[in-house]
Amino acid sequence: MAEFEPKIIGFCCNWCAYAGADLAGISRLQYPPNLRIIRVMCSGSVDPEHILQAFRMGADGVFIGGCHPGDCHYISGNYKTMRKVMLLKKLLPQLGLEPERLRLEWISAAEGARFAQVITEFTEQIKKLGPNPWKGAGR
Amino acid sequence: MMKRITIEPITRLEGEAKIEIFLNEEGDVEEAFFQVVELRGFEKFCEGRAVEEMPRITPRICGVCPGAHHMASTKALDAVFGVEPTPTAKKLRELFYCAHMLSSHILHFYFLAGPDLILGPNAHPAKRNILGVIEEVGLDIGKRVIKARVYAQRIQEIIGGKATHPVFGLPGGVSKPLSEEEREQIEEMARFLVEFCEFSLQLFDDLLLKKKDIAELITGDIYRHETYYMGMVDENNRVNFYEGDIRVVDQEGREVARFKPEEYLNYIAEHVEPWSYLKFPYLKSIGWKGLVDGRDSGVYRVNSLARLNVADGMATPKAQEAYEHMFEKLGEKPSHATLAFNWARLVEMMYAAERALELATDEEITGKEIRNIPEGIVGEGVGCVEAPRGTLFHHYWTDEEGIVKKVNLIVATCQNNAAMCMSIKKAAQKVIRKGKVDHGLLNMVEMAFRAYDPCLACATHTLFGETPLEVVIRDHEGRVLKTISR
Amino acid sequence: MSKLKLAIGLGSTCSGCDIAILDIAERVLELVDLADIVFWPTAMDFKLSDLEKFGEGEIDLALYHGTVRTSEQEHIAHLLREKSKAVLAFGSCACFGGIPGLCNLTSRDEIFRTVYKETPSTDNPDFVTPQTEVEVGKFKLTLPELYDEGKALTQVIDVDYFLPGCPPPVELIEKLIPVLRGMQAGELPPKGTVIASEKTVCDECPLRKENKMIDRVARVHEIIPDPERCLLEQGILCMGPATRGGCGARCTKALMPCRGCMGPPPGVKDQGARMISAIASILGVEEEGQMSEEEVARIIDGIKDPVGNFYRFTLPTALLNRKVR
Numbered sequence: 035m036a037e038f039e040p041k042i043i044g045f046c047c048n049w050c051a052y053a054g055a056d057l058a059g060i061s062r063l064q065y066p067p068n069l070r071i072i073r074v075m076c077s078g079s080v081d082p083e084h085i086l087q088a089f090r091m092g093a094d095g096v097f098i099g100g101c102h103p104g105d106c107h108y109i110s111g112n113y114k115t116m117r118k119v120m121l122l123k124k125l126l127p128q129l130g131l132e133p134e135r136l137r138l139e140w141i142s143a144a145e146g147a148r149f150a151q152v153i154t155e156f157t158e159q160i161k162k163l164g165p166n167p168w169k170g171a172g173r
Numbered sequence: 174m175m176k177r178i179t180i181e182p183i184t185r186l187e188g189e190a191k192i193e194i195f196l197n198e199e200g201d202v203e204e205a206f207f208q209v210v211e212l213r214g215f216e217k218f219c220e221g222r223a224v225e226e227m228p229r230i231t232p233r234i235c236g237v238c239p240g241a242h243h244m245a246s247t248k249a250l251d252a253v254f255g256v257e258p259t260p261t262a263k264k265l266r267e268l269f270y271c272a273h274m275l276s277s278h279i280l281h282f283y284f285l286a287g288p289d290l291i292l293g294p295n296a297h298p299a300k301r302n303i304l305g306v307i308e309e310v311g312l313d314i315g316k317r318v319i320k321a322r323v324y325a326q327r328i329q330e331i332i333g334g335k336a337t338h339p340v341f342g343l344p345g346g347v348s349k350p351l352s353e354e355e356r357e358q359i360e361e362m363a364r365f366l367v368e369f370c371e372f373s374l375q376l377f378d379d380l381l382l383k384k385k386d387i388a389e390l391i392t393g394d395i396y397r398h399e400t401y402y403m404g405m406v407d408e409n410n411r412v413n414f415y416e417g418d419i420r421v422v423d424q425e426g427r428e429v430a431r432f433k434p435e436e437y438l439n440y441i442a443e444h445v446e447p448w449s450y451l452k453f454p455y456l457k458s459i460g461w462k463g464l465v466d467g468r469d470s471g472v473y474r475v476n477s478l479a480r481l482n483v484a485d486g487m488a489t490p491k492a493q494e495a496y497e498h499m500f501e502k503l504g505e506k507p508s509h510a511t512l513a514f515n516w517a518r519l520v521e522m523m524y525a526a527e528r529a530l531e532l533a534t535d536e537e538i539t540g541k542e543i544r545n546i547p548e549g550i551v552g553e554g555v556g557c558v559e560a561p562r563g564t565l566f567h568h569y570w571t572d573e574e575g576i577v578k579k580v581n582l583i584v585a586t587c588q589n590n591a592a593m594c595m596s597i598k599k600a601a602q603k604v605i606r607k608g609k610v611d612h613g614l615l616n617m618v619e620m621a622f623r624a625y626d627p628c629l630a631c632a633t634h635t636l637f638g639e640t641p642l643e644v645v646i647r648d649h650e651g652r653v654l655k656t657i658s659r
Numbered sequence: 660m661s662k663l664k665l666a667i668g669l670g671s672t673c674s675g676c677d678i679a680i681l682d683i684a685e686r687v688l689e690l691v692d693l694a695d696i697v698f699w700p701t702a703m704d705f706k707l708s709d710l711e712k713f714g715e716g717e718i719d720l721a722l723y724h725g726t727v728r729t730s731e732q733e734h735i736a737h738l739l740r741e742k743s744k745a746v747l748a749f750g751s752c753a754c755f756g757g758i759p760g761l762c763n764l765t766s767r768d769e770i771f772r773t774v775y776k777e778t779p780s781t782d783n784p785d786f787v788t789p790q791t792e793v794e795v796g797k798f799k800l801t802l803p804e805l806y807d808e809g810k811a812l813t814q815v816i817d818v819d820y821f822l823p824g825c826p827p828p829v830e831l832i833e834k835l836i837p838v839l840r841g842m843q844a845g846e847l848p849p850k851g852t853v854i855a856s857e858k859t860v861c862d863e864c865p866l867r868k869e870n871k872m873i874d875r876v877a878r879v880h881e882i883i884p885d886p887e888r889c890l891l892e893q894g895i896l897c898m899g900p901a902t903r904g905g906c907g908a909r910c911t912k913a914l915m916p917c918r919g920c921m922g923p924p925p926g927v928k929d930q931g932a933r934m935i936s937a938i939a940s941i942l943g944v945e946e947e948g949q950m951s952e953e954e955v956a957r958i959i960d961g962i963k964d965p966v967g968n969f970y971r972f973t974l975p976t977a978l979l980n981r982k983v984r
């Protein structure tokens with residue numbers, strides 16, 4: 035059987051993580067191709083519904099990249115994101131999903147290397163977890 | 174040739190039920206089954222919930238007696254957290270609970286069993302409903318019935334937040350105090366309800382006992398079963414719905430057990446049959462001997478008449494009078510007359526109304542001390558009340574954070590499961606002879622299980638107009654020989 | 660004007676919805692004036708033949724209450740759809756799956772094992788379980804099959820209208836009377852109409868909001884709340900902001916937090932997700948960044964059983980609507 039190639043959805047804040055991803059690209063830093071990035075204006079605009087929807091549609095992992103604490107362009111969007119993610123991580127196991135499938139990181143526009151490293155690690159972790167068990171179970 | 178009759182109304186208990194009757198070659202009843210065709214599994218999916226939420230989850234087991242589940246659950250929480258409710262909270266709970274009993278019993282007596290009794294089992298099906306009852310007793314009285322039920326619902330709503338699926342129960346108390354204004358409203362409604370119950374008892378005497386055929390039906394052999402009885406009593410062995418010991422008496426009325434609700438597992442066990450989703454509780458000391466009555470069978474009954482059978486009397490004067498009158502007329506105590514469950518319900522209504530009035534005029538009822546906050550957690554607790562339909566047990570086990578690990582529920586209707594099966598069979602045997610089946614006869618079979626008030630469907634079964642009950646008679650190869658519908 | 664035909668069908672229900680219909684008291688008579696109730700399984704025999712004899716669309720309005728949990732219940736839903744011009748999901752069970760829908764956190768086999776074997780009062784050493792077909796001596800008996808999951812009506816048939824609540828509040832049930840009058844004149848409400856408020860429970864709640872942040876959560880049994888103030892702002896997780904109004908905030912008026920029985924507010928699909936957003940924006944201190952991540956984690960740890968609290972009435976229609984393993 036072919037090796038499991040996870041699908042990871044990444045919500046990246048335009049001002050930091052998305053720019054970080056850009057930088058990683060420009061710097062030709064290698065990271066796994068499993069990530070599909072969705073650019074958002076602020077990590078705070080990622081609604082928990084979007085995250086659950088991604089899992090429902092079969093995403094094996096969901097990544098959220100936001101600005102470092104204090105740096106959010108919308109003042110406190112990233113703090114709210116942190117709480118949403120913490121709450122979701124409590125919720126997911128009750129539905130049979132491993133909380134490790136959801137990951138939040140603060141990545142600035144200058145941290146291209148860190149972006150690549152985080153994504154590499156996260157992809158490895160999802161590979162270990164295997165496919166989203168919800169795939170096919172949804173109705 | 175074997176015939177098969179199916180009575181398949183949708184009847185709520187924890188879901189739905191049907192009756193199957195099998196005839197032998199002579200056309201007499203050979204077997205009859207009362208099957209519950211649904212299961213929802215609250216015991217399982219309550220695992221993992223925060224235990225303090227249970228009083229707001231478990232009422233959805235039954236929307237006809239949500240107050241009973243709410244209260245049993247709340248009392249289980251007192252035990253789980255090892256906390257006593259304040260005196261005011263206890264009185265508020267009991268006042269709420271009296272109103273709950275009233276509303277359930279009124280619904281049952283007037284909307285369900287009433288039509289059978291007041292109009293007679295052979296009345297035209299189109300008439301055999303609450304509207305028919307109103308026609309018989311007059312519109313004025315009909316309006317009083319509706320008003321009494323609305324009042325009983327209203328009292329629950331004032332205290333409990335909602336009448337159906339109340340919210341006010343908390344470990345150690347209740348969520349909100351009663352204002353003086355609310356108390357006055359309740360007092361007025363309780364006064365009306367006491368009068369209404371006096372009237373109802375009188376109606377029973379005038380309309381029913383004077384009708385010879387009905388009186389005979391009540392005391393006759395068709396609906397007779399000699400079983401054990403179980404119910405809750407106070408320290409003076411008087412009926413109590415909210416708290417007390419559980420007492421069991423035998424066919425002659427001798428006490429065979431008296432225990433604290435939390436000891437129920439020593440006394441009650443449940444049997445499973447592959448043809449029903451509902452289990453069959455029985456007395457553990459005697460054992461499961463199948464669907465039979467008598468001393469050697471562990472089958473016992475709960476619900477109104479059972480409660481009156483196990484008690485030595487009622488705690489309020491008018492109810493006590495009605496209690497004595499009933500047993501005198503029935504000519505035996507304990508009474509084994511299944512249809513007398515309906516009568517006993519009226520006696521209980523009287524007690525509930527009188528007790529509600531007592532509580533509504535109690536100084537402490539408007540007290541502001543309504544909660545004791547738990548200090549720790551015991552992690553296990555039993556809550557028990559007399560639900561309108563019989564003794565109800567909620568038993569929870571939690572972890573140290575109060576998350577539910579295990580749940581055991583013994584629901585009132587469930588405990589009459591065996592008896593209902595037996596009553597249906599016996600009634601069917603008496604009324605279906607030589608393959609002769611007609612509407613009135615079938616209704617008499619249904620009356621047997623309706624007496625136990627298994628739940629709403631039965632209650633609203635005859636609410637609007639005709640009940641198109643269909644009976645299919647088949648030969649042993651499943652060919653339809655005859656279809657009767659009404 | 661000719662009388663309408665009204666049918667009331669049901670799935671796995673507690674009957675509280677039927678009781679709620681009775682609770683409109685004398686107005687039931689108005690209802691029967693407008694419409695003949697041609698089918699009400701709670702009130703009548705469940706013979707499908709009664710329903711089958713209607714032509715397509717011959718029934719004007721069908722109400723359905725209860726979760727869909729067995730083969731029979733699903734069949735009724737389909738029949739009602741076929742025979743009716745309009746179908747209304749009545750009560751939270753039909754609208755969103757309701758409390759019985761929490762069975763999606765487990766499975767039929769687990770339920771059987773618990774109910775028929777593991778519960779301490781059960782005496783069943785051979786683990787006998789109910790069977791869809793069984794011979795008892797020479798008699799053959801059948802039981803309908805229990806599904807592994809609970810479904811809302813929308814997951815089974817096309818639904819036109821919704822009347823949420825567990826049970827639906829009397830004031831909303833009474834609104835069916837003008838709706839029926841309209842139908843008599845040939846005016847149907849737009850498809851998808853929800854007979855309830857377009858705002859949230861918070862909008863109807865009399866408790867005072869001060870727009871304070873919370874730095875701790877409390878379970879209902881842990882504190883005695885100030886009876887004048889918003890419960891959520893006192894740390895009691897109240898679903899008001901994530902719940903459609905129309906009930907008159909009955910629970911918070913009794914000083915208990917809303918548990919969301921009216922379902923998600925307009926425009927929201929997933930009620931739990933909305934509640935998570937609501938908590939995220941109120942949790943913490945006025946000065947963002949003053950609270951360490953560990954502190955936030957500690958507060959959040961005080962939140963127990965998010966599924967059972969945030970999806971109590973809506974699990975089957977949630978985005979992730981069952982437990983997988």
Ligand code: SF4
Pocket residue numbers: 233236671672673674675676724725726749750751752753757758759824825826827
């Ligand atoms: S919505 Fe509530 S009241 Fe209606 S059937 Fe479901 S649980 Fe019962």
Ligand code: SF4
Pocket residue numbers: 860861862864865866868888889890891892897898899900908911916917
């Ligand atoms: S959160 Fe709850 S208590 Fe607060 S205003 Fe909303 S409904 Fe009322």
Ligand code: SF4
Pocket residue numbers: 824825860902903906907908909910911916917918919920921922
């Ligand atoms: S306050 Fe919330 S739980 Fe209570 S009735 Fe209203 S919507 Fe339902």
Ligand code: FES
Pocket residue numbers: 047048049050075076077078099100101105106107108109110111112
């Ligand atoms: S702008 Fe980047 S997280 Fe808010």
